[in-house]
Amino acid sequence: MTGGTTAARERAAQPQAPRPQQARRWSTGRGELWVAGGVLALAGALASGTATMEVPDGVAAPGPQFFPWLVVGLLAVVGVALGAQVLLQARRAHADGGAPATMSNDLLEDLGAIDGTSELRIVSPADAAPAPGEDPEDDGARLDVRTIALTVAALAGFALALTWLGWILSAAALFWALARLFGSGRPLLDVGVAVIVASVIQLAFGAGLGLPLPAGILEGVVPWTS
Amino acid sequence: MDQLTHLLEGFSVALTPSNLLFLVIGAVLGTAVGVLPGLGSAMAVALLLPVTFSLDPTGAFIMFASIYFGGLFGDSTAGILLNTPGNSSAIATTFEGHRMAKDGRAAKALGTSAIGAFLGGTIACVLVVFFSPAIVRLATVMGPAEYFALTVFAFVAIAAVVADSIVRGLVSLGLGFAVGMVGIDAMSGAERFTGGTPVLFDGISIIVVTVGLLAIGEVLHVAGRIRTAGGNGPFLSPKGSPLLNRREWRQALPAFLRGTAFGVPFGAIPVGGSEVPTFLAYGTEKRLARRRGDADFGTRGAIQGVAAPEAAGNATAGSAMGALLALGLPTSATAAMMIAAFQQYGMQPGPLLFERSGDLVWPLLASLFLGLGILLIINLPFAALWARLLVIPRHYLYAGIAVVAMLGVYAISSRVLDLWMALAIGVVGVIMRHFSLPIAPVLIAAILGPMAETQLRRALAVSEGDPTALVASPFTIVLYLLLAATVAVSVVQHLRHARAERATKARVPA
Structure with missing residues (x-):
């Protein structure tokens, strides 16, 4: 490692939340009102679904509508509370949940007697610090929406193509497209890797464990696909 | 000592070649997903669920359990x-562990963490074996009201602990309930939120939900930042012996035991897995080091700071298995996936499981011990080899995750519709991550929600609608009091931190 990268890492190592990787903080901003709105919309949809539910005759006292009403109530209350929270403290930054089971940072800091100097400096994700002078409100824009949209499109394309093209071709295409989207610079090598990955899965799960993977247009061409 | 004979019989089943094979596969897979950032044992189990339909349940569960433990072994390597x-379960280990590595003691740190994981897990499993009859006896006196109280406790505890604000935790919980309600109501036969389409009569498969939220959500989340993110830092290669000498054992052993003591109780209560006890163990070691005047802690790296959190992490997995088998209560995302696995095989974990499926439970418990031994063997000398997994380019890693996720979803019932649902849920997952809404409560609520509803309706049906029946027994009263205390602590803490944050902001204009 050169001196330059070390210095960059040192700079990046400013006190922040003890998260594995991706510990960038998002300023949730007013965009989160959409989330609150979505929660309320879900509550509304569930409420109408519950109200119009066809309940079979002679069902015992707390029927099938009882629990849904509780959930509708919960969603309505937390939706309003979330909206109020966003409006009252719009600039409050939240640690971005990189790990699936995110925990409250505050709680962990208390439990671990973490004082924000020694520990937090040592666990420093590579991309922690926003560049100086960057507007913290601007965080949302840094999410690369284009790549996300293209990834979704690739996955959707896979779902469309699977039964027609068969597993090997469509899975290889998905693998290749995602590797490319995620910054691979060697598309030809990727073709080879993609075909190998798709074929190994076909062999292991299709031929080995007997999972019915569609053969598609390769039906009959390669004997071990079916 | 009835359980010892059962356990010995269990060993004889677990030691058959096919079960040993599953054990080793699980240990290798678990360690691998533990080492690789962004993958976890919950996702690994969810992806394997549809593939293991055709397997014998004992073998499948042996594999799942060793994935669970393997994940906790591997996570500290990176x-x-x-x-x-x-994984987040290894953050507390990383503080002192990376310091030791920078000090040239990487092999020692890896060895300490492997031994700690082994000791913590083994002690917890011994306790589970000894106390399982008592837990089962306790569980048999529990009625619907008690079970409902237990599930409410699980919901509120996870919502309060997992998120930065309780509101966010509750939002996730509500989403999970909504997902869990779709389908035909088992008690009355009424169609709920299916929109009249028969494909939704069986509800939304929990595998679709998990793979969508965890795997596809993670892939999309990474897609949103992979072009701007930097690479990995310098790779420290471990040299020397991973084994501890006598002096190091004297330092580490008490820390191993203290860590285990934190881990065991926390594994049995639903507070989102191993983060809380690992941080508690780390904090305790830090305070003790300060009192001792230990200059290594926080500078060169102290062996206790690795030993205690690592033992705590695996101890939670041991007692989580106990809580899962004896009470049917999932205390972590991976345990929740195992409940889904039991349901796939038509079994309901809980006190009756020991009676009805003793031929599954005891081999499973025996295999936990074997699995820990195998994991120690494949981790203690070869930790540096596992770390080579981190050399896999990230674009291949995430492309591979996406392909395997699609495979897992399609394998559930060979329906393309499931792929679309998983993709939609993945988009929801990436939005949730963006707004720091926690994922774990969604899974817990989607799995435990229907169970809570059934118990609540049964309790109310028995009492003829009288809600006081829910708090009639001492057990329920104690649980609700504990719950109130948890919420109070959490609220106080959030308020305190909010105030501290405001104070910092006022001092340093950001």
Whole structure:
């Protein structure tokens, strides 16, 4: 490692939340009102679904509508509370949940007697610090929406193509497209890797464990696909 | 000592070649997903669920359990060598572990963490075996009201602990309930939120939900930042012996035991897995080091700071297995996936499981011990080899995750519709991550929600609608009091931190 990268890492190592990787903080901003709105919309949809539910005759006292009403109530209350929270403290930054089971940072800091100097400096994700002078409100824009949209499109394309093209071709295409989207610079090598990955899965799960993977247009061409 | 004979019989089943094979596969897979950042044992189990339909349940569960433990073995490797913990359960280990590595004691840190994981897990499993009859006896006196109280406790505890604000935790919980309600109501036969389409009569498969939220959500989340993110830091290669000498054992052993003591009780209560006890163990070691005047802690790296959190992490997995088998209560995302696995095989974990499926439970418990031994063997000398997994280019890693996720979803019932649902849920997952809404409560609520509803309706049906029946027994009263205390602590803490944050902001204009 050169001196330059070390210095960059040192700079990046400013006190922040003890998260594995991706510990960038998002300023949730007013965009989160959409989330609150979505929660309320879900509550509304569930409420109408519950109200119009066809309940079979002679069902015992707390029927099938009882629990849904509780959930509708919960969603309505937390939706309003979330909206109020966003409006009252719009600039409050939240640690971005990189790990699936995110925990409250505050709680962990208390439990671990973490004082924000020694520990937090040592666990420093590579991309922690926003560049100086960057507007913290601007965080949302840094999410690369284009790549996300293209990834979704690739996955959707896979779902469309699977039964027609068969597993090997469509899975290889998905693998290749995602590797490319995620910054691979060697598309030809990727073709080879993609075909190998798709074929190994076909062999292991299709031929080995007997999972019915569609053969598609390769039906009959390669004997071990079916 | 009835359980010892059962356990010995269990060993004889677990030691058959096919079960040993599953054990080793699980240990290798678990360690691998533990080492790789962004993958976890919950996702691994969810992806394997549809594939294991055709397997014998005993073998499948042996594999799942060793994936669970393997994940906790592997997660500290990347943390120690690269300063990027493979999972949130290894953050506490990373603090002192990476310091030791920078000090040239990487092998020692890896050895300490493997031994700690082994000791913590083994002690917890011994306790589970000894106390399982008592837990089962306790569980048999529990009625619907008690079970409902237990599930409410699980919901509120996870919502309060997992998120930065309780509101966010509750939002996630509500989403999970909504997902869990879709389908035909088992008690009355009424159609709920299916929109009249028969494909939704069976509800939304929990595998679709998990793979969508965890795997596809993670892939999309990474897609949103992979072009701007930097690479890994310098890779410290471990040299020397991973084994501890006598003096180091004297330092580490008490820390191993203290860590285990934190881990065991926390594994049995639903507070979102191993983060809380690992941080508690780390904090305790830090305070003790300060009192001792230990200059290594926080500078060169102290062996206790690795030993205690690592033992705590695996101890939670041991008692989580106990809580899962004896009470049917999932205390972590991986345990929740195992409940889904039991349901797939038509079994309901809980006190009756020991009676009805003793031929599954005891081999499973025996295999936990075997699995821990195998994991120690494949981790203690070869930790540096596992770390080589981190060399896989990230674009291949995430492309591979996406392909395997699609495979897992399609394998559920060979329906393309499931792929679309998983994709939609993945988009929801990435939005949730963006707004720091926690994922774990969604899974817990989607799995435990229907169970809670059934118990609540049964309790109310028995009492003829009288809600006081829910708090009539001492057990329920104690649980609700504990719950109130948890919420109070959490609220106080959030308020205190909000105030501290405001104070910092006022001092340093950001």
